[in-house]
Amino acid sequence: MWNSLGQDDAIQMFSLAKTENRLAHSYLFFGPDRVGKATLAEDFARLLFCEDEISPCGDCLPCKRVTSKTHTDINWIEVGGERDVGFSKSKSKSKSIGIDRIRELRTAINIKPFEGSQRLVVILGSEDMTLEASNALLKVLEEPPENVFFLLLTSNLSMILPTIISRCQLVKIKKVSDEFIKRYMIEKYQFEDSYALDIARLASGKIGMAIFIADNPDYLESRLEIFSRIHKLLNSGLEERFDYSERLAMDFSRDPEKVHNELRMWEIWWRDFMLVQFHSSDKASSTSNVEDFLELANFVEIDDVINILKTIGRSIKLLQSNVNPRLVFDQLVLQTPVIRKK
Numbered sequence: 001m002w003n004s005l006g007q008d009d010a011i012q013m014f015s016l017a018k019t020e021n022r023l024a025h026s027y028l029f030f031g032p033d034r035v036g037k038a039t040l041a042e043d044f045a046r047l048l049f050c051e052d053e054i055s056p057c058g059d060c061l062p063c064k065r066v067t068s069k070t071h072t073d074i075n076w077i078e079v080g081g082e083r084d085v086g087f088s089k090s091k092s093k094s095k096s097i098g099i100d101r102i103r104e105l106r107t108a109i110n111i112k113p114f115e116g117s118q119r120l121v122v123i124l125g126s127e128d129m130t131l132e133a134s135n136a137l138l139k140v141l142e143e144p145p146e147n148v149f150f151l152l153l154t155s156n157l158s159m160i161l162p163t164i165i166s167r168c169q170l171v172k173i174k175k176v177s178d179e180f181i182k183r184y185m186i187e188k189y190q191f192e193d194s195y196a197l198d199i200a201r202l203a204s205g206k207i208g209m210a211i212f213i214a215d216n217p218d219y220l221e222s223r224l225e226i227f228s229r230i231h232k233l234l235n236s237g238l239e240e241r242f243d244y245s246e247r248l249a250m251d252f253s254r255d256p257e258k259v260h261n262e263l264r265m266w267e268i269w270w271r272d273f274m275l276v277q278f279h280s281s282d283k284a285s286s287t288s289n290v291e292d293f294l295e296l297a298n299f300v301e302i303d304d305v306i307n308i309l310k311t312i313g314r315s316i317k318l319l320q321s322n323v324n325p326r327l328v329f330d331q332l333v334l335q336t337p338v339i340r341k342k
């Protein structure tokens with residue numbers, strides 16, 4: 001039983017490769033955040049270790065151990081390291097995957113598997129590897145020990161060394177349609193049609209995102225708060241704008257993910273705004289703002305909307321590198337269009 005949703009091409013490809021005994025040693029899964037990479041990685045792990053004739057069954061002991069993250073022949077590696085199984089369980093506060101982790105890994109994969117006859121290494125957020133770590137991993141990928149499989153996951157393919165990419169078979173984890181997500185939300189959560197559609201549009205094709213929103217109703221709630229903050233900012237002067245930037249910087253130092261979410265809301269808000277300006281409000285992520293947008297649309301130039309959308313995208317990228325966050329947020333609030341009511 002596969003848990004991945006809407007990834008039929010990849011599922012078919014892996015099933016066939018497993019049956020014909022020609023699974024590649026290293027795959028690189030790429031696609032946006034919460035699109036389903038980690039779920040497919042778990043599916044792959046069950047496929048690899050399952051003892052049933054029709055794999056992955058989901059019910060045999062190895063399948064269950066994959067699901068509960070207790071399979072000792074799998075190394076899950078990610079920043080923080082809380083998912084490591086089988087060796088180092090230390091939690092670190094590091095923002096990257098350093099060379100020590102890859103050295104530990106190199107030792108671990110040369111030990112005979114404990115449970116089965118093969119090992120699997122899953123690196124979540126491969127773009128978080130330092131250059132040193134990437135180069136060390138490259139050496140491993142160049143001469144992988146027998147019966148060791150590697151899954152590298154990334155939402156940012158451009159940050160992966162080309163030499164690593166060339167060692168892996170690329171698997172694109174695809175977005176699914178709004179209709180697909182809507183149907184799933186209704187089936188799984190028994191949501192009303194309009195609520196399911198709201199979630200589908202917000203998730204913009206990322207099934208993991210849709211499930212996250214469905215499981216965290218606060219998220220929809222916080223969305224409305226953020227939307228009203230953006231709305232207010234349009235009418236605000238410099239002082240209020242810098243206050244907003246300062247708050248974002250403070251939040252970012254405590255909880256970067258929260259600010260990333262807020263910026264994604266910015267993207268959604270401005271995208272909707274543009275859709276309304278182009279008379280395509282039926283494609284907007286939610287119907288609740290359309291009237292506000294219609295009123296504001298006359299006061300904001302389309303070029304300014306395109307500009308702020310670009311700035312948001314750039315801000316998200318810059319925050320992933322080592323740029324001073326305050327400078328990024330200052331730019332963001334300064335580029336936010338000013339309402340000039342005539």
Ligand SMILES: [Zn+2]
Nearest residue numbers: 050057060063
């Ligand atoms: Zn099984």
